[in-house]
Amino acid sequence: MITLLGLFAGLLTTGCWFPQLIRSWRTRSTGDISWAYLAALTVGIGLWLVYGSLTGDLAIICSNAVTLAALLTLGAFKAVFERGAARLIPPETEGVDPQ
Numbered sequence: 001m002i003t004l005l006g007l008f009a010g011l012l013t014t015g016c017w018f019p020q021l022i023r024s025w026r027t028r029s030t031g032d033i034s035w036a037y038l039a040a041l042t043v044g045i046g047l048w049l050v051y052g053s054l055t056g057d058l059a060i061i062c063s064n065a066v067t068l069a070a071l072l073t074l075g076a077f078k079a080v081f082e083r084g085a086a087r088l089i090p091p092e093t094e095g096v097d098p099q
Contacts, residue, residue: 003059010063017070021077030078038078042071 024030045068052060 006057006059007062010059010066014063014067014070017067017074021070021074024074024077024081028081028084030074030081033074033078035078038071038075042068042075045071 020033024033045064048060049064049068051057052064
């Protein structure tokens, strides 16, 4: 019963990442998500995954493995979308006041 509770909690907390992934994919925008936030959360989730693996806790392993995959995907989106946005700004207009 305790494992089911943990799996349900993991489903809810992990599932909250999918609307963000879908929105980021549709809008091709991740500018409101900081690299520091993504890095800290990704490392933390990775450590939870290691902890779950060492203790054999199925709920922690499953939820954090899926969350880690979602965060890595979001990080990849951010890298690709920022690189693409940088290419859209002509070099001669960078740093020029539009007034």
